[in-house]
Amino acid sequence: MMGDKGFQAKETGSFQFCPENILPRSFYARDTRVVAEELLGHYLVHFTEEGLAAGKIIETEAYLQNDPACHAARGMTRRNRVMFGPPGHAYIYFVYGMYYCFNAVTREEGVGEAVLIRALEPVAGISLMRARRGRKDLRDLCSGPGKLVQALGITGKQNGQDLTAGTLVICRGNRSGLEIIRTTRIGIKSGGDLPLRFYVAQNQFVSVR
DNA sequence: GTCCTGATCCTCT
DNA sequence: GAGGATCAGGACG
Numbered sequence: 001m002m003g004d005k006g007f008q009a010k011e012t013g014s015f016q017f018c019p020e021n022i023l024p025r026s027f028y029a030r031d032t033r034v035v036a037e038e039l040l041g042h043y044l045v046h047f048t049e050e051g052l053a054a055g056k057i058i059e060t061e062a063y064l065q066n067d068p069a070c071h072a073a074r075g076m077t078r079r080n081r082v083m084f085g086p087p088g089h090a091y092i093y094f095v096y097g098m099y100y101c102f103n104a105v106t107r108e109e110g111v112g113e114a115v116l117i118r119a120l121e122p123v124a125g126i127s128l129m130r131a132r133r134g135r136k137d138l139r140d141l142c143s144g145p146g147k148l149v150q151a152l153g154i155t156g157k158q159n160g161q162d163l164t165a166g167t168l169v170i171c172r173g174n175r176s177g178l179e180i181i182r183t184t185r186i187g188i189k190s191g192g193d194l195p196l197r198f199y200v201a202q203n204q205f206v207s208v209r
Numbered sequence: 210g211t212c213c214t215g216a217t218c219c220t221c222t
Numbered sequence: 223g224a225g226g227a228t229c230a231g232g233a234c235g
Contacts (some may be wrong), residue, residue: 061216069216071231079231097228103216116216118215146217188216 052168068190072112099146130131
């Protein structure tokens with residue numbers, strides 16, 4: 001659309017995609033809390049016809065099967081079946097009638113656990129993100145689970161997609177020197193006292209400070 | 210079938 | 223800081 005011209009901006013990030021940097025399935029087939037913490041510093045990357053958009057993962061939450069806040073807590077349903085599938089796939093669900101949230105499925109097949117990606121630091125495709133979000137401020141692009149899905153152009157149709165091959169992948173980043181804070185999760189009622197949220201200290205792109 | 214709630218975000222006060 | 227948007231899933235009858 002013509003209106004997008006107003007959002008043309010220089011790319012500030014230095015992200016470069018290399019297929020060999022895609023995280024392998026074995027990365028996801030581990031304890032969900034470990035995966036949630038170790039996803040910080042890596043890159044969520046989405047290729048579309050409009051171009052590539054990517055962000056550094058700086059905030060995550062773990063959802064465990066025996067955890068009342070987890071969709072899988074009461075067993076498998078049509079909605080949550082992807083969580084019980086093989087690790088390294090996308091679990092994308094619709095909330096509040098208008099937003100989608102993106103999760104990476106963890107653990108071995110048969111266990112319903114996943115990591116919610118809550119915030120990214122935009123690194124590539126920033127003009128595309130601005131157009132999709134209808135906002136200019138860098139901090140308004142990916143600082144929340146619904147926002148980052150919109151900024152990257154992810155849709156509910158990608159629920160179940162393989163994160164180790166294809167157009168939606170997670171790539172290895174540099175995690176050295178990363179200072180990580182562990183705290184309670186955001187926006188849930190039951191299970192809210194569990195320390196299952198992880199974020200990068202001093203990062204201005206987290207969803208809640 | 211009805212009713213209620215929600216892993217959110219935006220706009221207003 | 224409060225309230226509205228907006229709808230699928232799950233609980234219940």
